[in-house]
Amino acid sequence: MARIAFILADDFEDAEFRVPYDRVKEAGHEAVIIGLEAGEPVKGKKGLEVTPEKAVRNVSSREFDALVIPGGYSPDHLRMDVDMVGFVRGFFRADKPLAAICHAPWLLVEAGIAEGRTLTSWPSLKTDLLNAGAHWVDREVVEDGNVITSRNPGDLLAFSEALLRQVEQGSARRLDAPLVPVAAWEQPSTMH
Numbered sequence: 001m002a003r004i005a006f007i008l009a010d011d012f013e014d015a016e017f018r019v020p021y022d023r024v025k026e027a028g029h030e031a032v033i034i035g036l037e038a039g040e041p042v043k044g045k046k047g048l049e050v051t052p053e054k055a056v057r058n059v060s061s062r063e064f065d066a067l068v069i070p071g072g073y074s075p076d077h078l079r080m081d082v083d084m085v086g087f088v089r090g091f092f093r094a095d096k097p098l099a100a101i102c103h104a105p106w107l108l109v110e111a112g113i114a115e116g117r118t119l120t121s122w123p124s125l126k127t128d129l130l131n132a133g134a135h136w137v138d139r140e141v142v143e144d145g146n147v148i149t150s151r152n153p154g155d156l157l158a159f160s161e162a163l164l165r166q167v168e169q170g171s172a173r174r175l176d177a178p179l180v181p182v183a184a185w186e187q188p189s190t191m192h
Contacts, residue, residue: 002029002065002167008052009036014044015153016101020068023160029167034059036081045072057083061090066167067174070121071102071122071152073165079110089113092146101159107131108147118144118175120151135175140176142171 004024008017024031035042035052043049061067067088069075078084087113091098100108105121106128109116115133120142129136141150141158148166150159179189 002070003032003063004029004066004163004167005032005034005059005061005064005087005134006068006070007034007056007074007078007087008019008042008050008070009074009077011040011072011077012042012044012050012070012074013102013153014046014048015156016070016072016104016114017044017050018048019153019156020070020099020160020163023082023164024068027164027167029065032064034087036078036084043072045162056081056087059087061087061094061096063100066097067091067099068163069098069100069104069107071100071104073103075104079107085111095146095171097146097163099150099159099163101150101155102152105134105149108134108149111113113147117147118142119147119149120177121149123150143174144175145173146171148172 021031033052034054034056038055041049041051042051079127092113109132118135120137120139126136140155141162143162148162
């Protein structure tokens with residue numbers, strides 16, 4: 001049985017929390033909700049209320065086997081907290097599954113782990129991810145090593161399956177970003 005952390009603040013996307021949370025529990029794993037404060041309810045965009053069991057400052061990535069970051073505006077709140085950013089970075093450094101959906105890759109940028117990765121996200125984050133050095137693609141789910149990303153609630157089935165597969169079988173292989181073709185006007189001239 002794996003122990004999987006879910007990080008939340010107000011305005012999370014309800015389904016992006018609920019679906020992977022339920023899938024993790026159905027698979028027999030322990031799901032632990034972590035927030036900025038323990039015992040203080042946070043509310044999803046559609047009204048789901050969840051109470052974090054632990055405050056991020058009192059936990060370590062070493063205590064968990066994987067991390068799920070639901071989207072919505074929650075990641076924007078979470079990336080302002082140095083403990084939360086360090087918590088996310090800890091999963092990356094330990095090569096543990098790190099699953100971020102929709103707006104959650106904002107936290108990957110803040111933690112300095114987007115550079116050199118192939119990622120997907122909600123479309124409005126494309127420029128942020130490119131500016132952080134990521135290779136952005138528009139796909140249902142992308143697994144680049146231990147980093148799993150998806151675009152939106154419509155991708156939750158593939159997102160949850162990738163998470164559970166990595167928890168049970170280990171990280172996926174690293175993706176090599178495709179080479180960007182050089183524009184014709186940038187190529188050296190063959191005419192003298």
